[in-house]
Amino acid sequence: MPQIVNVFLILIFGGGGVTGVISGILLSFGLWGIFKKCGVKPWHALIPCMKYYDMALCAAREPEGRVLFTANALTMLGNISSYFIPESSRLSVLSMAVETIGYIIYLIFLLRVLAALIKTFDVRKRWLILAFPLTGIFTVIFGWNKKYQPKWKVTDYQEQAASLSGANAKVMDKGLTVNIEDRSVTEFFKKKYLLRDIHMYIRPGSMVLLLGGSGAGKTTYLNAVNGYERANAKIVLNNKNVYENYRKMQYDIGFVPQQDLMRGADTVQATLTDAALLRLPMDFPAALRKERVTEVMKIFGLEPVAGSMVSKLSGGQRKRLSIAMEFISNPSLFILDEPDSGLDGVMARELFEQLRKIADQGKIIIVITHTPDRVIDLFDDVIVLAKDANRTGRLAFYGSIDEARTFFGKQRMEEIVMTINRKEEGGEGRADEFIEKYTEVQNA
Amino acid sequence: MPEQMEQSVEVSGIGRHRGRIAQIRIYLVKFFRMFIYQNDWKVLPMAAAIGVIVAMVTRTNMFVTMEGTLVGSFAITLACVWNGCFNSIQVVCRERGIIKREHRSGMHISSYMTAHVIYQAFLCFLQTVLLMFVCVKAGVKFPEKGFITNWIYLDFGISVFLVTFASDMMGLFVSCIARTTTAAMTIMPLLLVFQLIFSGGMLALPQWTLSVSGATISRYGIRSMASLGDFNELPAVSGWNTLSKMRNAEIDHTLTVDDVVKVLENDTVRSRLSEIKTKDGLTMDQVADSILETGMLQQFEGGEYDLHIRLGDVLDAIGEDRVKSYVTEASRITGHNAAYEHTAENITRCWLILIAFAVGFVTLATISLEFIDKDKR
The missing domain is CATH 1.10.357 (Tetracycline Repressor; domain 2)
Structure with a gap:
């Protein structure tokens, strides 16, 4: 068969030769039916590579779909190039390597996607035995037999999200003003919004709880606020634009990450001294710096373990050291991502009481915690972020704790999270309702 | 706390x-x-x-x-x-x-x-x-x-x-x-x-x-x-090591007189033979010349002779040290690498x-x- 015909067959059917063509036709025919059932444009089944991506969409496995798309493209590239590169050429080794690597990845990810597709059609796992080696036949059965229907459609995820508020928080001399239009990333040629339409003003001296389900964009929000991951936003802290003055202001914002990111093979004293050297201005006298380290150790109860290795500290001590490292430069805005993870109730309470005291000094404290109710009396306000229908993090509420209880009709914060969580996450799936409701409140 | x-x-x-x-x-x-x-x-x-x-x-x-x-x-x-x-x-x-x-x-x-x-x-x-x-x-x-x-x-x-x-x-x-x-x-x-x-x-x-x-x-x-x-000035010993390990190897070959004459007349062989002296002080190429000139070989013309000899015997006949120094030197020249100059x-x-x-x-x-x-x- 002439080369050009083979290349054409590979491009259209995904494989040359009679077997390649037959399995290619079966796959496209079967996928046409599956796509129709799952709410994907059926003609996508005719586009090489793309059909695999859409098959993964039907299986609710979009990330795997991207890999499958790329692996299939690589395999095809290697396969096609083998028709043009003479076997004696060393490039043929490269082409073979590309094809082999692409094919291995393709097989692994095809297996994953098929297993998920079997779940989508709610049939027994043993179907995988047929699906993996005979994908074409499998897709024809599931695409055209009316007995097999998917549990969900891709269009289910494309419901109408709540409308945007268009509101803007007013910038004040003191405190934190957050006006996030959006925070997006481009993934696989598609723009994906992580956060949208978040506007608020936080008073100095407030201790604010940041609430939201998994994937609601809490950490993205915090990173956007502290300027580390910039959004299309204007963040103003004490009348200074954080993004425009990031280099200067990064020392005025303390961010305590969820994990205890410290070197275990260093002492507490050395860790804090290095933190002071990095975070305090150069003109800060050495004697005062030493004094500040001692003072911070005292505040956070770390004096008895000053000479201990960080790796030898208890969970609570480690957490306090992590906070102390940021506190050393006395920041105006203090952000903590799950500071109580891994701590028992008593230790967590002590930690939050400590944070309350810091807030009482006129600082702004924003805290993410997954067990807020045991310390809710210490907070002034709550920010509730929720995933809208497009899986974008949106503001569902910002106000005092009591207002939040009234707004959501729930007493406990954990109940609020359950209300806004999506149904597939075990929640009530009312996020869009509350986002819409809060938008109306903002616009009122 | x-x-x-x-x-x-x-x-x-x-x-x-x-x-x-x-x-x-x-x-x-x-x-x-x-x-x-x-x-x-x-x-x-x-x-x-x-x-x-x-x-x-x-x-x-x-x-x-x-x-x-x-x-x-x-x-x-x-x-x-x-x-x-x-x-x-x-x-x-x-x-x-x-x-x-x-x-x-x-x-x-x-x-x-x-x-x-x-x-x-x-x-x-x-x-x-x-x-x-x-x-x-x-x-x-x-x-x-x-x-x-x-x-x-x-x-x-x-x-x-x-x-x-x-x-x-x-x-x-x-x-x-x-x-x-x-x-x-x-x-x-x-x-x-x-x-x-x-x-x-x-x-x-x-x-x-x-x-x-x-x-x-x-x-x-x-x-x-x-x-x-x-590197380039050091002796190369692997050639000689291999050769000396083969001392007991037997060489079986059928020779004609023409083969011998061709070898003795070869310029490269002759130049090498000229470097080897017999116990009488003659060089090996002189010995070859006298064999060729006297016509000693012509009387055996047309005949085929089975050669059956141990490599060790050849080495002993030529002189092991001579062969060693020759092979070592030849290996060194072959092994010369400009990259290691x-x-x-x-x-x-x-x-x-x-x-x-x-x-x-x-x-x-x-x-x-x-x-x-x-x-x-």
Whole structure:
């Protein structure tokens, strides 16, 4: 068969030769039916590579779909190039390597996607035995037999999200003003919004709880606020634009990450001294710096373990050291991502009481915690972020704790999270309702 | 937790903070402190152990024969590549989260990397000293005089250090691009195999792979070490060793008189025969001439004779020492490699290339780490 015909067959059917063509036709025919059932444009089944991506969409496995798309493209590239590169050429080794690597990845990810597709059609796992080696036949059965229907459609995820508020928080001399239009990333040629339409003003001296389900964009929000991951936003802290003055202001914002990111093979004293050297201005006298380290150790109860290795500290001590490292430069805005993870109730309470005291000094404290109710009396306000229908993090509420209880009709914060969580996450799936409701409140 | 919350020290984060140079010092002190407290010091005994293993294999023939020098240079270079890679392959990726946090707090990536480079250079220096010490103690016969400097240990030490350091920087680069220690340790064997195969030290590489070989640290390590040992002037013994192992091999061949005449008339054979003297003081070509001139062979014309002889008998007839010196010399000429030329230019060129590798890897490592903020959570 002439080369050009083979290349054409590979491009259209995904494989040359009679077997390649037959399995290619079966796959496209079967996928046409599956796509129709799952709410994907059926003609996508005719586009090489793309059909695999859409098959993964039907299986609710979009990330795997991207890999499958790329692996299939690589395999095809290697396969096609083998028709043009003479076997004696060393490039043929490269082409073979590309094809082999692409094919291995393709097989692994095809297996994953098929297993998920079997779940989508709610049939027994043993179907995988047929699906993996005979994908074409499998897709024809599931695409055209009316007995097999998917549990969900891709269009289910494309419901109408709540409308945007268009509101803007007013910038004040003191405190934190957050006006996030959006925070997006481009993934696989598609723009994906992580956060949208978040506007608020936080008073100095407030201790604010940041609430939201998994994937609601809490950490993205915090990173956007502290300027580390910039959004299309204007963040103003004490009348200074954080993004425009990031280099200067990064020392005025303390961010305590969820994990205890410290070197275990260093002492507490050395860790804090290095933190002071990095975070305090150069003109800060050495004697005062030493004094500040001692003072911070005292505040956070770390004096008895000053000479201990960080790796030898208890969970609570480690957490306090992590906070102390940021506190050393006395920041105006203090952000903590799950500071109580891994701590028992008593230790967590002590930690939050400590944070309350810091807030009482006129600082702004924003805290993410997954067990807020045991310390809710210490907070002034709550920010509730929720995933809208497009899986974008949106503001569902910002106000005092009591207002939040009234707004959501729930007493406990954990109940609020359950209300806004999506149904597939075990929640009530009312996020869009509350986002819409809060938008109306903002616009009122 | 203490009740105290009052702060006596007036503190504000606003102001001019420590620049790049000052931060290098902070991190350098930290790394040296952690050298003691963390497990980094363990690379030193490991380097010594590797040195012992390498020295055990190389000590007898390194700088004595061509083959021994090549094997020794190859083994030492690979030990250096291993040491260097192992020093740094995990240092960045194991604390990636910490780096992100510190970067967020004002740490300059360039300062962090510079501190690492200095610290790693220190480790490589100690490993070089250890490896040299082990080699000397194990009885490796280093050349008597230095070539670039007056001290051969310094010359050789520079090569060892540069190979270790360049590999260390390669490991640092991998550590910067790998997100996890598992990923880094998965890449490491690939790197080592690449260095091993494409060094050109042990395997004869096809022509087209020479450009790939040019991208290996090991190639220049082997070159610099073999050149320092004056590789091209050393005897090559593998040819003779093989021949002498075949003493008992029997040669069966059917000869005609024409074959013998052709051999005796061959110019190359004659020139070689002229170098061999009989016990009577005649040269072997004179003997051949007299055989040909007297027509001794013509009476046997047309006849076929089965030759059945042991190789050892041939060697004894010609004289084993003569054959040995001839084969050794011929092997040396065949084994001559311009890449291992004992010239200052060649050696310094290798050193400069190794430095370029180190600089290149550090630059790439720093650039890649500058994008640490883009890490997916």
